[in-house]
Amino acid sequence: MPELPEVEALTAYLHERAVGLTVERVDVSAISALKTFDPPMSAASGRTLTGAARHGKFLDLQLGDDLHLVIHLARAGWLHYREELPKTLLKPGSGPIAVRVRLSDGSGFDLTEAGTQKKLAAYLVKDPKQVPGVARLGPDALSLDVDGLADLLKGKNSQIKGVLRDQQIIAGIGNAYSDEILHAAKMSPFARADKLTRAQIEQLHQAMVDILTEAVTRSVGQKAATLKAEKRAGMRVHGRAGQKCPVCGDVVREVSFADSSLQYCATCQTGGKPLADRRLSRLLR
Known part of the structure; x- marks a missing residue:
């Protein structure tokens, strides 16, 4: 399970590599990973990635001025950044990829989860504290x-x-x-x-x-x-x-x-x- 040091490193990596790029689209293959519906995940499309932060073991990607893609990788999840994402669309429920974020320079990242217990979570919210797990966090x-x-x-x-x-x-x-x-x-x-x-x-x-x-x-x-x-x-x-x-x-x-x-x-x-x-x-x- 990614913990504070790994999520801190992912935050730093995405801040360096992806901040300033635009989200072309977000594809959700595993519906179980999507924990929010309003705003819909499609609202991330066209938004510029303006920041990356960490809340405990949660990764927070700021999209524009008022949206956050908050990710919890859980026990068996991981983030795979690719300099060039495949052109093919994800098939729902097929393979380990739960969510794919495609960026404007052709790069992007997949959120994957191994095993049968599917606990990886992605939230699209206006405030990170709308995520129950973030709201309940103790001090870092x-x-x-x-x-x-x-x-x-x-x-x-x-x-x-x-x-x-x-x-x-x-x-x-x-x-x-x-x-x-x-x-x-x-x-x-x-x-x-x-x-x-x-x-x-x-x-x-x-x-x-x-x-x-x-x-x-x-x-x-x-x-x-x-x-x-x-x-x-x-x-x-x-x-x-x-x-x-x-x-x-x-x-x-x-x-x-x-x-x-x-x-x-x-x-x-x-x-x-x-x-x-x-x-x-x-x-x-």
Whole structure:
């Protein structure tokens, strides 16, 4: 799933490559991806792409003065920019392409989604806050200082892994970077958010800033086609179950968490104790 660093990089890439061009047309192949109907998607045609922005994990393309194409790539979606789009029209419901945006110089991009769970979303709105997910976002992860993070964690009787992923609490962090942040902070994914000491919150905040800033630095300037590989290459524990922890050499472990799985190092994060492999588990005692 694209998270804050990748969406930031896509925003920068589209700002450099596409801003100033005119949208010739937007074709929707997967009706499930289209989340708004008024204004219709045809209203984007003829509009100049005047800006690109990010809201959490949402990509916001400004069209003219009063329209926004807001995109959420969800778990299995991606943006593929092509210097020359095929001339053929999309066939509804055929293939992985959900939406195609054709620009005035012949280039453009496809929004694709793999798998059977179709959650990629495209909204054409007059204000990004008309998108429910944008309206509910908490503060951006890179906008928080230590005190702001401490305030957000007060009263959160939940495991810190889930809190970091909750977009209504902190915007921009998903499954992958929450694993990386917690590893860097030397913190158990199942630690209670409201029980963290001030020192632990400071360590968590530093890890969050360091991991996300490093990932943004690596990602911005990359073409859309190389961002996925760049993200994987930068991971220390996420997606590396069974491999050696780059810090201590212990084996990276994996457990189920909510609707996915997490990876962690027991030596670095849980005092050597393995986490029980069951959903919403706590440390084995």
